[in-house]
Amino acid sequence: MTAQALIQMTNVGKFFGAFQALKGINLQVSKGERIVVCGPSGSGKSTMIRCINRLEKHDEGQIIIGGKELTDQVEDINAVRREVGMVFQSFNLFPHMTIVKNLMLAQRLVRKIPKAEAKATAMEYLERVKIPEQADKYPIQLSGGQQQRVAIARALCMKPKIILFDEPTSALDPEMIHEVLEVMTDLARDGMTMICVTHEMGFARSVADRVIFMDAGEIIEEADPKTFFNAPKSERTKKFLSQILTH
Amino acid sequence: MSFDFAIIVDALPKMLMGIGLTFQLLIISAILGLTLAIGLMLMRISGKWYLSWPAQVYIYIFRGTPILVQIFIIYYGFPQLEFIRDSFLWPMFRDPFGCAIFALTLNTGAYVSEILRGGVLGVDRGILEAGSALGLSVRQKFIYLTTPIATRLALPAYGNDIISLLKSTALASTITLADMTGIARTLVAQTFAPYEIFISLAIVYMILTWILQKSLGRVERYLGRYMEK
Amino acid sequence: MEALVGWWDDYFWGSVVVAQVFICSLVLMVIFGLIGAAAKLSNSVIAQKLANGYTIVFRGTPEILVILLLYFGSAIALTSIAQIFNPEVKFLDVPPFWAGTIAIALIVGSYATETFRGAFLGVNPGSIEAARALGMSNLQTFIYVRIPEMWRLALPAFGNHMLSLIKDTALISIIGLNETLFVAKQAIGTTGEPFIMYIVVGMIYLAFSTVITLTVMGLERYGQRHMVNVR
Numbered sequence: 001m002t003a004q005a006l007i008q009m010t011n012v013g014k015f016f017g018a019f020q021a022l023k024g025i026n027l028q029v030s031k032g033e034r035i036v037v038c039g040p041s042g043s044g045k046s047t048m049i050r051c052i053n054r055l056e057k058h059d060e061g062q063i064i065i066g067g068k069e070l071t072d073q074v075e076d077i078n079a080v081r082r083e084v085g086m087v088f089q090s091f092n093l094f095p096h097m098t099i100v101k102n103l104m105l106a107q108r109l110v111r112k113i114p115k116a117e118a119k120a121t122a123m124e125y126l127e128r129v130k131i132p133e134q135a136d137k138y139p140i141q142l143s144g145g146q147q148q149r150v151a152i153a154r155a156l157c158m159k160p161k162i163i164l165f166d167e168p169t170s171a172l173d174p175e176m177i178h179e180v181l182e183v184m185t186d187l188a189r190d191g192m193t194m195i196c197v198t199h200e201m202g203f204a205r206s207v208a209d210r211v212i213f214m215d216a217g218e219i220i221e222e223a224d225p226k227t228f229f230n231a232p233k234s235e236r237t238k239k240f241l242s243q244i245l246t247h
Numbered sequence: 248m249s250f251d252f253a254i255i256v257d258a259l260p261k262m263l264m265g266i267g268l269t270f271q272l273l274i275i276s277a278i279l280g281l282t283l284a285i286g287l288m289l290m291r292i293s294g295k296w297y298l299s300w301p302a303q304v305y306i307y308i309f310r311g312t313p314i315l316v317q318i319f320i321i322y323y324g325f326p327q328l329e330f331i332r333d334s335f336l337w338p339m340f341r342d343p344f345g346c347a348i349f350a351l352t353l354n355t356g357a358y359v360s361e362i363l364r365g366g367v368l369g370v371d372r373g374i375l376e377a378g379s380a381l382g383l384s385v386r387q388k389f390i391y392l393t394t395p396i397a398t399r400l401a402l403p404a405y406g407n408d409i410i411s412l413l414k415s416t417a418l419a420s421t422i423t424l425a426d427m428t429g430i431a432r433t434l435v436a437q438t439f440a441p442y443e444i445f446i447s448l449a450i451v452y453m454i455l456t457w458i459l460q461k462s463l464g465r466v467e468r469y470l471g472r473y474m475e476k
Numbered sequence: 477m478e479a480l481v482g483w484w485d486d487y488f489w490g491s492v493v494v495a496q497v498f499i500c501s502l503v504l505m506v507i508f509g510l511i512g513a514a515a516k517l518s519n520s521v522i523a524q525k526l527a528n529g530y531t532i533v534f535r536g537t538p539e540i541l542v543i544l545l546l547y548f549g550s551a552i553a554l555t556s557i558a559q560i561f562n563p564e565v566k567f568l569d570v571p572p573f574w575a576g577t578i579a580i581a582l583i584v585g586s587y588a589t590e591t592f593r594g595a596f597l598g599v600n601p602g603s604i605e606a607a608r609a610l611g612m613s614n615l616q617t618f619i620y621v622r623i624p625e626m627w628r629l630a631l632p633a634f635g636n637h638m639l640s641l642i643k644d645t646a647l648i649s650i651i652g653l654n655e656t657l658f659v660a661k662q663a664i665g666t667t668g669e670p671f672i673m674y675i676v677v678g679m680i681y682l683a684f685s686t687v688i689t690l691t692v693m694g695l696e697r698y699g700q701r702h703m704v705n706v707r
Contacts, residue, residue: 053380074384081382092377095474096395105391106381138473151377158381311639311685312678313646316657320678324671410535417538421650428541441548445541453536458503 006031006066006162006193007052013060014047014217021047023217025061027164029162034188035195036204036225045197048214049164052195053084066161082110085155085163089171091147093139099126099150100135103157111158118157125153126130129183145176149183156187163187165196201245205229215235254443260435262448265427272344272416272426274352277409283356288363308358314415317354321421322346347419355412362408366401367393387452399471406463410456417452427451481674483663490656491680494669497577497645497655498638498684504581505641509588516593527589534586540647542583547575547651576648584640590639596622628699635692642684646677656680 007029014022021044029067037045048058051063054077055072063070065080094102101121107113113121126132129149131142133218148168155163165184169177181203187193188207198204198242204211204225211228213236221228221237232238278415290302309317325340327329339345370393378388420429431448486547534542551569558568569575601623607617627634649657660673667673 055376055379078382078384081380084380086377086380088373088377088380090373092371092373094374094392096399098326106378106383108385109387109391110382140473154377154381299666308682309677310688311682313643313657313681315646315649316674316681319657320671320674324674327669327671394619414538417540418647420540427539431541435544435548439552441545441552442498446550447543449533449537449541449545452538452541453532456536457532 005029005064006033007050007195008064009048009061010064011061012048012051012058012063014044014051014056014058019020021217022051022058025210025219029193029195031161031193032191033193034207034209035212036208036210037195037197037212037214038199038201038204038240038244039220042216043214045214046166046216047217049086049166049197050094052164053081053086055086072209078110083161085158085160087148087151087155087163087165087168088174089167091139091144091151091171093147093154094151095139098136099142100140102150103154107157111245121157122153125156126150128177128186129153136230143176144172145179148172148176148180152180152187154181162193162195165194165198167197167199169198169200187209199244213240215240251440251443254438254440255438258431258438258440258444259447259451260392260409261434262427262430262444265425265430266451268344268419268424268426269413269416272347272419272424273413275348276355276416277412279348280355280359280412281353283352284359284363287360288367291360292367295309300327306357306360311355311360314350314354315418315421318347318350318418318422321350334419334466335372343419343422343424346422347416347424354415355408358408359405359410362401362404363397365404366397366399369400370396371473396474399467399474402463402467402470406460409463410459413455413459414452483659483667486659486663487656487680488675490654490659491684493573493653493655494642494645494680494684495581497573497648497653498642501577501581501584501641501645502638504578505585505588505637508585509592509637512585512589513592516589517596520631524681531586531589534583535569537583539580539583539644540650543576543579543647546570546582547562547572547580550575572651573654574646576645576651576653578642580641580648584637587640588634588637591630591633592626594633595626598629601627613649630642631692631696631699635688638688639685642688643681 005028007027009027010024012022012025012027013020016087025048032114037048039045047056051058051070052065057072058070066083067137068076068079070076070080090214094098094105100119100122103125104115104118107121108115123132123135123185128137129152131146131149131230134142134146134150139150142150152163152168169180172180179202181200184194184196184203185207196203196208210222211225212219213228213234215236221232221234223232228237229241232241287302290298291306305395313377321340322343325346331337331340339349374392375388376398378392383391416426417428419426420432423429426435427448431444435444438444512527512530513521518524547570554568554570603621603625604617607621612620645653645655646657649655649661652658656677657674659671660677663673664670
C-alpha cells in the first residue's frame with residue numbers, strides 16, 4: 001500500500017528580488033511524519049514552510065498538497081489553508097478577542113461551524129493544551145508560553161491534516177519553552193503530521209522521524225535523528241551541529 | 248482699561264444660545280465626514296489606480312488649502328455657477344448652514360480618511376498572516392481583524408480631529424451664521440468690549456474641548472483595555 | 477477668466493504677504509515651541525504648569541477667536557495706554573500683520589511644544605549615555621548628539637505645523653491683512669466673480685503647501701541619508 005505523500009515539493013525555488021532564498025527544494029512528507037527543519041539564520045527554513053501554505057509564493061517548481069497543486073487560484077489556496085495549520089514565532093493571537101473567541105473565529109467563518117459547536121471544540125482543545133481556565137481572558141493577560149499554547153489550540157480547532165511550526169519557541173523566555181514543547185510532543189505522539197522549524201535539538205532527537213538541515217536556501221542533509229546527530233555526512237552539517245550543540 | 252464683568256454676565260447667555268448651532272455643525276459634519284472618510288480610505292487602499300488616484304487628489308486638495316477658502320468657495324462661489332443653481336442641491340447651497348456643513352464635511356472627510364488609513368496600515372502584519380493561515384478570506388480579515396484593530400489605533404488622532412472640527416465651526420460666523428462666535432462678534436461690535444466677550448467665549452470653547460477630550464479619553468481607554476500598549 | 481486680468485499683480489503681492497507671514501510666524505512658532513518644551517521638560521513645577529496652561533489655552537480655542545482677541549484686544553490696550561500720553565488719540569492698533577502673525581505663532585507653537593518635547597525624549601538614551609561616558613560636556617552632548625537626532629524625529633510633525641501656519645494665514649484676512657483672500661474679496665467687489673477669485677486663492681495656497689510638503693520630504697530624505705535600512 002503506497003502511502004501517498006501529503007506534501008510534495010519538487011525543485012522549488014524562490015527569489016526575493018535578486019536574492020535566491022530557496023534553491024532546488026525537493027521534499028516529501030507522508031501522513032503521520034514528524035519533520036524537524038534546522039539550519040542557520042537566513043537559510044530559508046521559514047520561507048520553505050511559508051510556501052506550503054502560500055504565505056510566500058514559490059517562483060520555480062511545484063508544490064502539491066493532498067494531491068492538489070498550489071497555484072494562484074484563490075479557491076486552491078483557501079482549500080489548502082483549511083487543511084494546513086500554522087503556529088508562528090510571535091504567536092499572532094488576535095489581541096481584540098478573548099481566547100475562546102480567537103479559537104472560534106476561523107471555525108465559524110471558514111468551516112461555517114455553528115457557534116455552540118465551535119465553542120465546544122474550542123474548549124476541548126484548550127483542555128488539551130492544559131489552559132481551559134483562560135478561555136475568557138484576553139491574549140495580553142497571558143504569559144508567552146500560554147499564548148503559544150493557545151496558538152497551537154487555535155490551529156488544532158480547524159482539525160488540520162498537518163501543522164507547520166515556524167520557530168515556535170524562539171520568542172519565549174527559557175522557562176516557558178518546556179510547556180510548549182510538551183504540547184508539541186503530545187501532538188506528535190497522537191499522530192499529527194508536522195513540520196517544525198526549530199533550534200530545539202532535544203525535541204528533534206526525541207520526536208522527529210526525519211531531521212532536515214538547510215543552508216543558503218538548499219536542503220543539505222536529510223536523515224533520521226540517530227544518523228543525523230551521530231553520523232552527519234556533510235561538512236556544513238557537522239559545522240552547524242558543533243556550533244549549536246556545544247554551548 | 249477695566250475688565251467689566253457686567254458685560255460678561257450679560258453676554259454669556261446670549262453667546263450660549265449659539266451652542267445649539269455649534270453642536271449641530273459639529274455633529275452633522277462629524278458623522279457625514281466620517282462616512283466620507285471611510286469611503287475615501289477604502290478607495291485609497293483598494294489598489295486600483297482609478298479609485299486610488301481620485302481619492303489621493305481629493306485629499307491633497309482639501310488638506311492643502313485653508314478651510315476658510317473652502318467655505319468661501321462654496322458659500323460665495325457656488326451660487327454663481329448655473330448648474331448649481333439648477334440642481335436639486337440648490338436649497339442646500341443657498342443656505343449658509345448647508346454650505347457650512349458641506350464645507351466642514353468635505354474638509355474633515357479628507358483628514359479623517361488619512362487617519363483611518365494610518366490605523367489600517369498600523370495593524371500588525373503577523374495578525375493578518377495568522378488570519379490567512381487559518382483560511383480567512385480577504386474580506387473576512389478586513390472585517391473581523393483589520394477594522395477592530397485599526398479603529399483602536401486611529402482613535403487618538405481621530406479625537407484630535409474632532410476637536411479641530413469644533414474649532415472650525417467658529418468659522419461659520421464668517422458666513423453670517425449665528426453660532427457662538429457669530430453672536431460674540433455681533434456683541435463686540437455693539438459693546439466695544441472685545442476683551443471681556445472674546446475671553447469668555449474662549450473659555451467656553453476650552454471647556455467644551457476639555458469635555459470632548461475627557462469623553463474621548465474614556466472611550467479610548469475602554470476600547471483599548473485589552474490591547475497591547 | 478478675463479475678470480482676473482487686472483488682478484494678477486494684486487494676487488502676487490498678496491502672496492508675498494503670505495510668504496512674509498509664514499517666515500515671521502515660523503520663527504516665532506519655533507521660539508514659542510522650544511520655550512514651551514523646555515518648560516515642560518524642566519524640573520520646575522511652575523514652569524510645567526505654565527507650559528501646560530499655554531497648551532490648553534491655545535489648543536482649546538478656535539484660531540479665528542485668538543486672532544480676533546489679539547487684534548481687537550491689543551488695539552484697545554494700546555489705545556488706552558496712548559490716551560494716557562496724548563488724549564487726542566482716537567484709535568491705535570497693532571498692524572493686522574503682527575497681530576495675526578503672533579496669534580498663529582502662539583497657536584501652532586502650542587502644538588509644537590509637544591512635538592519638540594516628544595522629539596527630545598525620543599532621542600536614544602543609549603547615545604546620550606555613550607556621549608557622557610566618552611567625557612562630552614552637557615552642551616557638547618546637546619549640540620552633537622541630541623539636536624541632530626531631535627530634528628530628524630520632529631520633522632514629520634514639524635512639517636504639519638508649517639502647513640498649519642500657512643493655512644491659518646488665510647484667517648488673518650478677517651482682520652484686514654492684505655493677503656490673497658483679502659485681495660479676492662476686493663476683486664469680487666468690482667468684478668462680481670466670486671467663484672474664480674476664490675479658486676485662485678485656493679490654488680495659491682495649494683502651491684504654497686505643495687512647496688512646503690516637497691521641502692519636508694526632501695529634508696526627511698536628507699536626514700536619513702546615513703541611516704542604513706537593516707534588511
